[in-house]
Amino acid sequence: MRTITRRVLPGFGLTLGLSVTYLSLLVLIPLTACVVKSLDLTLEEFMRAAWSPRARAAYWLTFECALIAALINIVLGLVVSWTLVRYKFPFKTLIDALVDVPLALPTAVTGLVYASLYVKGGWLGQFLTPLGIEVAYTKLGIVLVLIFTGFPFVVRSVQPVLAELDSDEEEAAAVMGSSRWHTFRHVIFPHLLPPLLSGFTLAFARGVGEYGSVVFISSNMPFKTEIAAVLIVSRLEEFAYREAAAVAVVMLGFSFVLLVLISLAERWSQPHAK
C-alpha cells in the first residue's frame, strides 16, 4: 500500500526534507561538533580530562546510584503495578494518577522538596536522623531522588502487560495444584520479565543522565557525592570547555550503549509490534 500512496499522496519531499534538516541542525550537527571538539585534545590530554581519578569517581558514583535505584524500582514497580491491575482498593484511581507525577514534575522541584523533607529538621528527616540515617547531602539522597524519577517507567512498562495477561495458564496451574507462589514464579513472572527489563533500562538511563534533582539533595563533593553531570557543570564554571567536552563524550558513549540496550529490550518485550 505504501508504494502506491507514495505516488498519490503529496508532501513527501517537503516533510522529509523539513524533518531531516531540523534533526540535523538541532541534534546531529551539535552532537558531532561536541565530539570533534574533544578531539582537539591529544589522546593523553583527553585521558587526563576524561579519565582522571575525580572523573572516574564521578562515573562510578553515577553508575552505582542509578543502578541501585533502578534495581529497587524493579521491586517497587512490580508491587505497585500488581496491586493496580489485580486489586480493588480505596483511592485506586488517585494512586494510579500519582504514579505519573515524577514524569511531569520539574526536576528542580523534586530536588528542592526532597532536600527540604530529609534535612535534619525536615518532615521526614526528623525521624530518620535520630536513627542514624542521613539522607540529605549523602549518596542515599541521590539514590532516593533517582528512585523517584525512575519508578513510573517500570510501572508503566509492566502494567499493560500484566493487564492483558491471559488467565488460562494461571488457572490451569492452580487446577493442577500449583501453589500461588509457585504459579507466580513459574507461570506469571516469565511474562513480566521483558517489560521489567525494559522499564529497568529506561529508569537506569534516566538516572544516569539526571542532574536537576541530584544537585539539590547531594553535597556535590568531589570523590564523594559528585555525579558525572555535576562534574561537567563544575568544569564549565572553571571555563575548562575541552575537559567538560571530554567527560561529556564518555557520557555520550555510555548513553549510546544504553540506547542500543533499550531498543533491544523493547524489541524483546513487544515481539509482535513490527
Next chain:
Amino acid sequence: MQNDSAAVAPAADGNSAVDLASFQPRSQARKDPRWVRYLLVGTTYLVIGLLVAVPLAHVFFQAFSAGVGAYFQKLLGDKDTLHAIFLTLMVSPVAVAMNVVFGIAAAWAIARFEFPGRALLVSLIDLPMSISPVVAGLVFMLVLGLQSSLGQWLREHGWQIIFAPPGLVLATAFITFPLVARELVPLLEAEGADEEMAALSLGANGWAMFWRVTLPNLRWGLLYGIILCNARAMGEFGAVHVVSGRISGQTDTLPLRVEKLFQEYDIQGAFAAASVLTLVAILTLIGKSLLERKVHQG
C-alpha cells in the same frame, strides 16, 4: 460491610457472592491470599504516599507556610521571580511550536511513506531522550558559545545565542524534541490514508487535504503531545542551566530561579516559585488523563 463479605467469600460458592466479583479478578484461581493482598496494597500506599503524595503536599505547605499574603508577596513582589515566570512563558511556547512543526512533518513522512533510512530516522528521533540534559546544554555551549568560531562570528553580527533567550529555546527544544513526533507517528499510522486519498480524488489539493482531513484527525493526539512537551519544556533544568549563564532578571527561567532562591536560603521564595511549576505539572496530568480517553478511542 464489603470487607466482611470478601472475607467470607472464599468459603461461599463463587457465583453467589456478587461483592466478591468486584473484589477479585474473574476466578478463584487467580486470587492471592488475604495477607498478601493487604501487604501489597499497604506497600503501594506507603510507596506512593512517601515518594509522591508527601512531597506534593510539602510543596504547597511550605509555599503557604507564612500565609496567602506572604505567598503572593514572595511570588509577585520579587522582580526576578516575576521575570523568570515571564521568561519561561516566552521560551516554552517557542520550543513547543518548533517541535510541533517538526512532529507533524516527521509523522507525515514516516507514517505515510516508505523510504530508505526510515528506521534510522525513527531511532534518531528518540536520541535526545537518552542524552543527559547537561550534556545537551554543553553541546550548544561548545557550538555556539563565544569560545567557538561560529559563536564569535554570530556575536560580531549582533547575535547572542548562549547566555541569552535563543540559547534557552534551543536547549529546551533539544530536550523536548521527540515528544510530539512520538505521539503523532503511531496515531497517523493507525488512521490509515483512506480519508486523505478520498479527499485527493475528490479534487482537494495537498494543503486542503492537510487542513481539512489530516489535522482534524490528529487534533487530540496533537494536543496530548503539546501538553506533554510543554510540561517538560517549562520544567527543563539541566540543559537550560548550562546555556543560561544564570543572570538574575535576564536569563533565569523559573526552575533556575528555584535553584537560586534555594542557594540564597530563601526557602519560602523557592517553594513559592516551585508551587507554580508543581501546579503546571498537576494540570498537565489532569489534561493528559482527560485526553487519554479521546486519543485511545481514536
